[in-house]
Amino acid sequence: MHASATFDSALSPAFEPVSIPVRELLPWAIFGSILLLLAIYFVGVEEGAAAIFNTMYVHEFVHDGRHLLGFPCH
Structure with missing residues (x-):
């Protein structure tokens, strides 16, 4: 058995990709x-007049994410 035959079988794809x-x-x-x-x-948006929940729990939970994404909040 030659070394090139071993490498050829290792480089050939074992399966074809399936399109979705x-x-x-x-x-x-x-x-x-x-x-x-x-x-x-x-x-x-969950803050102030457009808020679904009247508490500040959602706002405080996502507070750092607001600043990270550039939304002003205070």
């Missing part, structure tokens, strides 16, 4: 987008 149809990916993309928008709401 958009119709299977779309529900997950929508779900991820909804989660992202919800997170942005709680970090960026």
